[in-house]
């Protein structure tokens with residue numbers, strides 16, 4: 236690993252940028268490092284002012300460039316059995332340990348180093364860097380940055396999201412919608428149960444509808460054999476309801492998610508689901524007008540489906556190590572949002588393995604960092620005049 240990459244990487248790992256905390260110290264550090272080479276950063280803060288995205292560009296501004304993108308936040312380390320300090324780089328046995336080492340401060344260190352390199356050369360197309368916050372809690376932060384980049388007169392011709400893929404080219408992942416549902420009924424003494432509306436029973440009917448929709452997606456929805464589960468999935472993850480056995484409950488809440496293949500329309504799915512909820516409610520209202528099912532959207536991010544034959548993918552392929560394949564993955568990224576808002580081809584490619592992400596003693600192999608170094612050096616080489 237280049238000494239400069241290692242130095243940046245160590246600094247990045249020391250910032251405790253758990254999603255719930257501020258990432259400003261890290262963002263200001265990156266801004267200052269880039270400014271050292273004369274690269275200006277655009278800082279886009281969230282409404283609290285405690286978190287920010289960063290965008291920087293070096294090279295000719297009027298031309299579309301290559302955008303390297305990563306998220307600065309990490310998942311918490313508390314409650315996990317770490318044997319090394321979580322927020323400090325530990326170099327051991329050809330690995331770098333630390334929270335965020337593979338997901339994804341290793342890539343960010345490489346991307347910053349590539350920006351610094353780029354500043355020393357005349358480029359025929361710009362190299363750009365986008366850093367986001369709050370990715371781990373549903374790709375929340377990057378949306379503000381995309382609102383700004385969306386309005387820019389020139390957009391990148393390619394976006395590389397450096398999530399850990401062992402430097403393979405990932406061209407697709409499912410989208411995801413998560414939802415909170417209130418099922419309402421009428422409270423009563425349990426001896427009078429048939430005359431009131433049991434909110435748990437309403438929830439059960441709704442869950443049955445969800446399971447029917449899963450069946451439908453499986454049998455009639457889009458299919459993509461590149462995924463372990465080749466169709467869109469529906470799942471209820473949490474349910475809460477009832478106070479005591481002798482009370483007919485008036486409220487039951489449940490959380491469900493849909494992970495959709497990009498070819499299955501999430502809005503359409505939800506519309507269909509609401510129609511089924513209406514049928515359940517209409518029946519329940521015969522006993523009480525308070526019966527209701529209310530579905531609240533918690534978070535939605537789109538899937539990614541980049542065609543392997545687009546020019547941008549072929550451009551990148553020239554720089555990949557021999558044997559680099561294309562794949563689709565089960566985890567989500569900000570890639571779908573970049574594609575949706577900027578209409579730019581997106582490739583997810585970064586060092587390290589998702590297997591190590593979010594775990595205690597998270598690490599990245601130094602050899603992966605070096606593979607990333609070689610890759611970005613080649614990409615940058617192609618942008619030089």
Ligand SMILES: [Zn+2]
Pocket residue numbers: 306338339370398
């Ligand atoms: Zn990540």
